[in-house]
Amino acid sequence: MIELLVFLCTLAGAFTTYRLAKLPKFNVIRASSALTILFYFSALIIEKWLMAENIIATSADIAASIESTETYSAEFWATVFFGGSFVGMSAPHRFSYYLLTMSSLCFAVIFMLLLPLLEGVGGALGCSAFISVAVSHSLRLAGNKLKGA
């Protein structure tokens, strides 16, 4: 379930950044940063609301929910979205929606498997996004070559 949410969150970050960057007065940097700030505060509001809902739950439920809230906090989801927005910073003339979806999927896998090993290293998130974009681009080139052969 968490894996699916991570993928959907990445996809949301990538697609919204990709679309917003095309608008006048926006560029990829402004789109990525503004959307991440917006997403962080939205996630924070949802987190607070969920915590308030837990007041009526049993103590065992509260303990379990506090543990999950600490692991999957607003910051965690904002980090996922931020990573997705890096994927969405790709140029439209090079990357289609299909490639963006593939890159997002690739990023979600890297995020779940590799990023915990690189915690606290600046740029690891962006580097993972770059690897996922490069992988999907390479797959497209390989596919085109196979079609041509």
Place this chain on the structure above:
Amino acid sequence: MPVVLAAAVTGLLGSFWHWPKKFGNHPQAAIYAGAFAGMCSSAIITGWEALLFISVVGAGVYTLTRNIFEGFGGRLGAIAFTAVSSLVLLRALF
């Protein structure tokens, strides 16, 4: 303040900073790349020397790769990661 929010705010403020047109989007991109590098934990960036080293290496890598991988998402993050990794590697070697 969470690191994600700090980096995003830095990038957003940097995007509103007006530079001469001849520089294009490069100053804003460099600020954003610097914000990614600054997402390090305090165990890596121990002082201003470390910050200066990351900035110099990052600026060098950015300048050298300006025309490579253009339009690839995550390029700025990869530059920041290279700068931070070089610091970690240097510390491990000496």
